Amino acid sequence: MSTTIDDEVTAETPQQQPTKKQRRAANIADAASGGLKMLLVKLLMLGLVDAIAIYAVIILASAEQWLVAAIVAVVAVIVNWIYFSRRKLPAKYLTPGVIFLVVFQVFVLVYTGYIAFTNYGTGHNGSKEQAVSSLMASSLQRVEDSPTYPVTVVDQGGTLGLLVTDPDGEALLGTNDEPLAPVDAEMDGDKAVAVDGWTTLQFGDVVTRTDEITALAVPFSDDPNDGALRTPDGSSAYLYLSNLEYDESAGTMTNLDTGTVYSDIGTGAFTSDSGEELLPGWQIVVGFDNFVRAVTDERLAGPLVYVTLWTFAFALISVASTFFLGLFLAIVFNDMRMKGRKYYRVLMILPYAVPSFLSALIWAGMMNESFGFINQVLFGGASIPWLTDPVLAKFSVLLVNLWLGFPYMFLVCTGALQSIPEELQEAATVDGAKPWAVFRLIKLPLLLVSVAPLLIASFAFNFNNFNVIYMLTDGGPRDSNAPIPVGFTDILISMVYKVAFTGQTRDYGLASAYSIIIFIIVAVISVIAFRRTKSLEELN
Numbered sequence: 001m002s003t004t005i006d007d008e009v010t011a012e013t014p015q016q017q018p019t020k021k022q023r024r025a026a027n028i029a030d031a032a033s034g035g036l037k038m039l040l041v042k043l044l045m046l047g048l049v050d051a052i053a054i055y056a057v058i059i060l061a062s063a064e065q066w067l068v069a070a071i072v073a074v075v076a077v078i079v080n081w082i083y084f085s086r087r088k089l090p091a092k093y094l095t096p097g098v099i100f101l102v103v104f105q106v107f108v109l110v111y112t113g114y115i116a117f118t119n120y121g122t123g124h125n126g127s128k129e130q131a132v133s134s135l136m137a138s139s140l141q142r143v144e145d146s147p148t149y150p151v152t153v154v155d156q157g158g159t160l161g162l163l164v165t166d167p168d169g170e171a172l173l174g175t176n177d178e179p180l181a182p183v184d185a186e187m188d189g190d191k192a193v194a195v196d197g198w199t200t201l202q203f204g205d206v207v208t209r210t211d212e213i214t215a216l217a218v219p220f221s222d223d224p225n226d227g228a229l230r231t232p233d234g235s236s237a238y239l240y241l242s243n244l245e246y247d248e249s250a251g252t253m254t255n256l257d258t259g260t261v262y263s264d265i266g267t268g269a270f271t272s273d274s275g276e277e278l279l280p281g282w283q284i285v286v287g288f289d290n291f292v293r294a295v296t297d298e299r300l301a302g303p304l305v306y307v308t309l310w311t312f313a314f315a316l317i318s319v320a321s322t323f324f325l326g327l328f329l330a331i332v333f334n335d336m337r338m339k340g341r342k343y344y345r346v347l348m349i350l351p352y353a354v355p356s357f358l359s360a361l362i363w364a365g366m367m368n369e370s371f372g373f374i375n376q377v378l379f380g381g382a383s384i385p386w387l388t389d390p391v392l393a394k395f396s397v398l399l400v401n402l403w404l405g406f407p408y409m410f411l412v413c414t415g416a417l418q419s420i421p422e423e424l425q426e427a428a429t430v431d432g433a434k435p436w437a438v439f440r441l442i443k444l445p446l447l448l449v450s451v452a453p454l455l456i457a458s459f460a461f462n463f464n465n466f467n468v469i470y471m472l473t474d475g476g477p478r479d480s481n482a483p484i485p486v487g488f489t490d491i492l493i494s495m496v497y498k499v500a501f502t503g504q505t506r507d508y509g510l511a512s513a514y515s516i517i518i519f520i521i522v523a524v525i526s527v528i529a530f531r532r533t534k535s536l537e538e539l540n
Helices: 002-012 020-033 036-062 066-084 089-116 128-138 203-208 210-214 289-296 298-333 341-348 356-366 373-378 390-418 422-430 435-463 466-472 492-501 508-539
Strands: 140-142 149-156 159-165 171-175 185-188 191-195 228-230 236-242 244-247 252-255 261-264
Touching: 036 066, 066 089, 089 508, 128 140, 128 236, 128 244, 140 228, 149 191, 149 203, 159 191, 171 185, 171 191, 203 210, 289 298, 289 508, 298 341, 298 390, 298 435, 298 492, 341 390, 356 373, 356 390, 356 466, 390 435, 390 466, 422 435, 435 508, 466 492, 492 508
Parallel strands: none
Antiparallel strands: 140 236, 149 159, 149 236, 159 171, 185 191, 228 236, 244 252, 252 261
């Protein structure tokens, strides 16, 4: 009896049908992943991605970058799994963005952080093995009784090598980075002239690339103390020995001419007892040394103080001036009584439509002291040093940045003003409030609710506004008393650029440390400012 009742209840209960939205989503998923054309496009795009991934894995594996190669392979497999699946629709849209975010943002930030804890820079660019090889190669001297080795210059993808025939008739091949190793070569009499995978250079090619060929120093063996082969003419090579002797077990480099011993004392370079270093050295992790040096180095302390003060002044004045000018123009052109408002608004945003670097270059030309438009036309041939006087150069930078920034604030303030209900102004006017009181007590607070976060973002942008400084003054005029190439209009980010990329010594580790310090400063200021602006939300 109970079985019959249960069957009847089950039969009477309708089966749950998918809703209209669910059917619609299923149809969209089927359309996005189905169809012959879509399948062909998918296969073509995935084939391209897989080809790039395979090529990258091969290159990374040849360079023994196994971890990075494994990451590339895993990401390629995940991408294929996502796009061949019919149920991963959200992931299909998110995957490209996530990959680009990781490659161009996360990786850059992580790598910058890593470099900040190393001594990476001029003289410390590679590994210890590369430093030893470079030192040995830079001190080579020809052995007077060296036998003559017939050579043929070969090329593989732009890499030059020497195909050597030793006195026993054996063919050997080596490059600047790879020592001589036996190969199966095509012989012309007693001389090796060709080898598979390499292109033999003809006489004309050898003459054209003489400088590269004479600079070749092919290690004779894995032991750097065995010397290297070099060729003065591309047809014969001779043995060269270094006047430095490397002891790998002791970690020392000895100058055979003077007897001076240089030891690895953990600073990334072979150093003598007197403190003299052999460069190039190699890259090592130095911990927080770069951060300590950034704020304690006597050479950097003076410039760092006034550059930091000017950076804050530049960012604050730029934000304030562009905001108030943009707000003033927005109020003026938001008045319904003004005729031709739309045409004036178009003119107001023209500076914003021109690329900032181009505008800065134009202003630099107009402010030229000798033949600039401002001096020659507006001031009747005056010689005003707009860009070469320390004070006027700062004024010029602020003026140009005002020209570049006020259209953005004008657009933002116009939109914010138009979003304020007219009823509030009408009610205040009826109660007897004057226009200034209406603006100060009603419009401005409501305006700041939406504009305050943009002002914080504008401060962060101007704090790192490299373009206008670099294009207009290049940080100049130069401070001749500063021990580093820094000028009176340099801000922190342009100073970091000069530490990293200009001058005879380039310190990427120190520059990265400065970058992190700048990031922390901007982040702290932004967090505090955002918390302070929360009080404005009560106005809503």
